[in-house]
Amino acid sequence: MIKVGIPRALLYYQYYPMWKSFFETLGAEVVVSPLTNKAILNSGVSRTVADTCLPVKLFMGHVVSLIDKCDYIFAPTVISLGRKAYNCSKIIGLPNMTRALIPECPMILAPEINLEKWRYHVYQNIYKLGSCFTSSPLKIKKAVEEAWESNLAYRSKMSDEGITCPEAINRMCQINQQLYSNCNPSPLLTIAVIGHPYVLYDDYLNHRLISRLQSMGVKILVPEMVSEDELDIAAKKMVGTPHWSFETDIVGAGEYYLEAKVDGIINLSVFGCGPDSMMVDFVKHRARELGVPFLYLSLDEHASEGGLITRLEAFLDMIKWGEKTCV
Amino acid sequence: MRVGIPHFGNVYVAIKAMARGLGATDKDLVIPPPMTQRTLDLGVKYSPTEACLPYKLTLGSLIEACDLGADTLAQARGTGICRLGYYARGQEQMLRDLGYNVHFITVDISHHKTASFMKLIRDMTTNVSWQEIISTFFFGIGKLAAIDKVEKVVQKIRAVEMEKGMANRIYREAIKAIDDASDSREVKRIAKEYMDMLCNIPKNPQADPVKVAIVGEIYVVIEPFSNMDIEMELGKLGVEVHRTMTLSRWVKYSLFLNYLGIDEWREVHRLAKPYLDHDVGGDGWESVGEKVLYTRKGYDGLVHLAPFTCMPEIVAQNIMPSTKEDIPVLAVICDEQMAKQGMLTRLEAFVDLLKFRRRRRRDGRKVCNVG
Numbered sequence: 001m002i003k004v005g006i007p008r009a010l011l012y013y014q015y016y017p018m019w020k021s022f023f024e025t026l027g028a029e030v031v032v033s034p035l036t037n038k039a040i041l042n043s044g045v046s047r048t049v050a051d052t053c054l055p056v057k058l059f060m061g062h063v064v065s066l067i068d069k070c071d072y073i074f075a076p077t078v079i080s081l082g083r084k085a086y087n088c089s090k091i092i093g094l095p096n097m098t099r100a101l102i103p104e105c106p107m108i109l110a111p112e113i114n115l116e117k118w119r120y121h122v123y124q125n126i127y128k129l130g131s132c133f134t135s136s137p138l139k140i141k142k143a144v145e146e147a148w149e150s151n152l153a154y155r156s157k158m159s160d161e162g163i164t165c166p167e168a169i170n171r172m173c174q175i176n177q178q179l180y181s182n183c184n185p186s187p188l189l190t191i192a193v194i195g196h197p198y199v200l201y202d203d204y205l206n207h208r209l210i211s212r213l214q215s216m217g218v219k220i221l222v223p224e225m226v227s228e229d230e231l232d233i234a235a236k237k238m239v240g241t242p243h244w245s246f247e248t249d250i251v252g253a254g255e256y257y258l259e260a261k262v263d264g265i266i267n268l269s270v271f272g273c274g275p276d277s278m279m280v281d282f283v284k285h286r287a288r289e290l291g292v293p294f295l296y297l298s299l300d301e302h303a304s305e306g307g308l309i310t311r312l313e314a315f316l317d318m319i320k321w322g323e324k325t326c327v
Numbered sequence: 328m329r330v331g332i333p334h335f336g337n338v339y340v341a342i343k344a345m346a347r348g349l350g351a352t353d354k355d356l357v358i359p360p361p362m363t364q365r366t367l368d369l370g371v372k373y374s375p376t377e378a379c380l381p382y383k384l385t386l387g388s389l390i391e392a393c394d395l396g397a398d399t400l401a402q403a404r405g406t407g408i409c410r411l412g413y414y415a416r417g418q419e420q421m422l423r424d425l426g427y428n429v430h431f432i433t434v435d436i437s438h439h440k441t442a443s444f445m446k447l448i449r450d451m452t453t454n455v456s457w458q459e460i461i462s463t464f465f466f467g468i469g470k471l472a473a474i475d476k477v478e479k480v481v482q483k484i485r486a487v488e489m490e491k492g493m494a495n496r497i498y499r500e501a502i503k504a505i506d507d508a509s510d511s512r513e514v515k516r517i518a519k520e521y522m523d524m525l526c527n528i529p530k531n532p533q534a535d536p537v538k539v540a541i542v543g544e545i546y547v548v549i550e551p552f553s554n555m556d557i558e559m560e561l562g563k564l565g566v567e568v569h570r571t572m573t574l575s576r577w578v579k580y581s582l583f584l585n586y587l588g589i590d591e592w593r594e595v596h597r598l599a600k601p602y603l604d605h606d607v608g609g610d611g612w613e614s615v616g617e618k619v620l621y622t623r624k625g626y627d628g629l630v631h632l633a634p635f636t637c638m639p640e641i642v643a644q645n646i647m648p649s650t651k652e653d654i655p656v657l658a659v660i661c662d663e664q665m666a667k668q669g670m671l672t673r674l675e676a677f678v679d680l681l682k683f684r685r686r687r688r689r690d691g692r693k694v695c696n697v698g
Contacts, residue, residue: 049644051636051660079605086408089607093642096603100649112605243412274638277377278413285420298377 002028002133005070005106007062008035010055010091011078013165013197017154017172019074022147026133026140031070033062036204040065045301047101053272054300055198056090056097058205063098063105072109072132073098079114081245086116088244088275159227164210164220166201187219189319192257194223194250194283195268196276199299206268207305209297209312213266216316221262223253230256239282244275254283264293264319266312271300293319330432330451331357331397333385334366336549336574337474340506341467342401348463349452357397359388362552366391371663373421379410380634380662381546384553386418393427400429401447405437408608409638412437441582469511472575473518477501480525482569485562486536489529495559497524536567537681540621542614543632544640547661548572554632555667557659557674561630564678569626571617572610595620602646611639615646622652627681629654635662655680 004023006012012032020030034040036058044061063073075095080086090097095110109132111125130140150172157168191213199205200222210220223231231252235242238255242248250267257265265287269276280296287294295315297308332342339358346356359366362384370387389400400422402415415433422429432451435443448460477498484494501521508514539561547553548570558568580591590596592613599616606612618629631647633640644658657677659670 049641049658052641052645053636077605086608089408089609089611089638089642092408092605093603093607093611093639093646097642097645100602100646103649239413239416243407272377272636272641274377274379274410274636277375277379277636278410278417281375281417282420285424 002072003031003070004028004109005031005033005063005066005073007059007066007073007075008033009059009062009202010094010198011076013169013201015151016169018147018151020173021150022130022143023074023133025143025146026130028133031066033065036062036202038204041204041301048097051272053090053274054205054270055196055273056094057301058198058202059094060098060101063102067102067105071106073106074109077110077112079112080116081113082115084116085241085243085245087246088273090274091246155228158224162225164201164222165197165224168224188217189263189316190219190221191264191266191319192221192253192262193266193268194253194257196246196249196270196273197224199268199270205270206299207303207308209266209268209308212309212312216312218316221257223249226253226256234259238286239279242279244279247275247279250276250279251282255286258283258286258290258292262292263323264295264315266295266297266315269296269298271298293322328399328451329355329357329397330399330401331359331389331392331395332401333388333392334359334362334550334552335385335546336551337471337502338574340474340502341471341574343506344470345448345463345467348466349448349455349460357392357395359391359395362388362550366552367663373425375417377636378417379637380553381544381550382410382414382417383663384546384550385414386421389418389422390425390427393422393429398429400431402431402433403436404433405435407437408606411609436581441586444582466511466514468575468578470505470508470514471578473505473514474502475573475575476518477505477521477525478573480522482558482562483567484525484528484530485559486565486567487530487534489531491563493528494525494562497521497528534565536565537627537678537685538567538569538625539628539630539681540617540626541568541570541630541632542572542610542617542621543630544610544634544637545572545577547632547634549574553634553661554659555661555665555670557630557632557670560671560674561678564674566678566681569621572613592616598623602650603642607639607642609637609639611641611643614640614643615650618647618650618654618656619652622654626654627685628677629656630677631656631658633658633660635660635664655684 006016006019023030040061041058043064044057047060048057066073075098077092077095078087079092095108098105098108109129111129113122115122126144127140130143134140154168154172158165193200193210200210213220231248234255235248235252238251242251254265267280267283269280284294284296293315297311332339343356343358366387367384369390370383374383374386392400402418403411404415405412415431419431432447434447445460481494481498488494504517505514508517541548541558549572561568576591595613595616598619599612603612603615614631621629647656657673
């Protein structure tokens with residue numbers, strides 16, 4: 001059976017159920033790289049140029065960990081996911097960078113997804129991808145339909161049930177994932193944690209931020225708990241249509257939760273993230289206007305756990321103290 | 328209305344010419360003072376920490392324009408892949424917060440560039456015919472082209488002149504004279520005069536300059552303040568510098584010839600294809616292609632300029648070392664932490680390396696693989 005390796009980084013969190021059902025319907029086996037650990041991060045860091053952003057370094061590490069375990073690596077070239085909206089350069093150049101940085105890696109499957117071009121172009125690329133596995137167009141069509149079904153199911157599961165990406169992936173695909181139990185009966189505070197899924201849900205990267213907050217008695221809200229349409233509307237209110245697709249998560253969720261009157265907002269960002277460096281400022285500005293506490297956490301490979309905890313505790317104390325004085 | 332513009336190479340010369348040609352007085356156009364450490368400090372202080380250097384510099388420059396009384400500011404906008412698209416938005420918000428009552432006029436540089444430029448000029452003027460707008464537009468562009476022509480000569484002469492700094496002095500005079508010129512015939516005459524003057528500078532007959540090409544992100548490549556005058560410093564070290572990217576070339580192709588299907592980068596993109604097969608925004612694709620191009624042209628080395636955390640250039644930087652073309656590349660990352668002495672040391676070492684390689688090659692021995 002052909003094995004397709006999917007690195008547990010970057011777009012994995014948004015699209016894994018879709019990819020999985022696509023490849024499995026085509027009769028391939030899907031191999032996912034293990035949870036991030038020190039060795040994976042280090043092997044990624046050692047291969048990339050120093051000022052590359054952390055998620056890309058991590059991606060390379062995950063690709064290295066998949067060498068010899070699969071026949072193909074799946075790393076799509078996602079250029080655009082909507083009219084006049086692009087992805088960050090590094091996501092667009094990802095397959096090319098992987099090829100350059102890890103010459104020994106298995107063949108990379110990199111279909112170009114560009115919705116700026118006409119639809120047929122995307123269909124053609126997906127068909128080309130499918131024909132690596134089967135020669136029957138009907139089978140490919142079926143795989144695409146299945147994949148799209150599970151993508152819709154995945155999105156609605158998160159927004160309807162209010163669960164995070166890893167939980168939804170776990171329920172749908174039964175795969176080893178870090179889990180969070182958002183079942184604190186009487187949460188003291190409600191805090192929105194906004195950031196890219198590949199930062200929010202990588203527990204090694206963010207030092208278990210979400211479970212840490214939950215154990216401090218905080219109810220967590222993440223961007224995925226809002227439906228895509230609502231995110232779009234909220235984002236439009238703040239900056240117009242963001243021209244980076246994945247920034248809708250940040251500004252859309254920021255605006256949505258600010259309007260929903262959460263007790264505080266934590267932005268989890270990574271050092272060197274170009275889109276975040278501009279967009280977070282708009283959210284910060286809006287939070288200041290509305291008087292909502294805002295914490296900007298920037299992670300990199302040197303971030304220490306102790307420093308992070310201190311800042312979280314101080315932030316929560318500040319919110320609680322602020323509420324007391326209001327009463 | 329007093330319009331302020333940020334500094335970007337010699338772009339102010341063109342804009343000044345256009346403004347005058349359209350009947351604006353000197354009061355209507357505010358050109359900020361040349362960029363200094365103060366500009367940078369202002370920009371850094373009021374920008375998001377992780378914004379890129381061009382954002383910080385243009386913000387600093389715009390603040391200085393505001394201090395001189397500008398109430399309308401010009402900035403680029405676009406739906407690109409890099410940060411440029413949000414420059415105007417972020418800077419406007421920051422300037423408002425600082426208490427400046429300004430509004431931004433933006434030029435779309437990713438879609439409908441020419442129309443956007445023309446509409447902007449049309450909106451800002453009254454009772455001026457299209458014909459006049461177009462002719463002053465070409466007059467401004469003509470000035471840029473003349474300066475770039477002189478600059479091409481300077482880049483070569485700097486490496487071989489007897490008295491260091493002379494070519495640079497003449498170049499500065501040339502910019503000033505072209506800036507003051509009032510019609511296109513005069514611009515051409517002045518450019519020719521200065522180019523002759525440059526060619527007549529006494530040259531060192533023994534000089535054997537190594538050839539270096541400068542590639543990278545357009546702002547830091549073109550604006551000398553942002554790259555600490557790297558071209559001049561290379562010239563002082565006896566290096567002949569070449570740079571494809573110039574303002575007049577950008578204007579010529581992006582605003583006109585691209586619409587006719589002529590792509591100035593077609594060859595470069597073709598050469599980049601084996602390593603990077605599509606646009607990644609900014610100038611990343613071009614940087615990779617130019618590495619291949621200049622190796623084939625027989626250049627000795629490449630200086631790759633990029634602002635710190637520039638997304639497209641990081642892609643290029645990650646890809647460049649793996650290409651099979653063997654040419655030394657010096658990556659210079661520009662940001663506010665950059666220090667002149669540190670950069671000079673790196674340049675000296677780089678130039679030594681290039682000279683060493685050239686000697687080795689001439690001696691016919693195997694070139695050691697350093698890159």
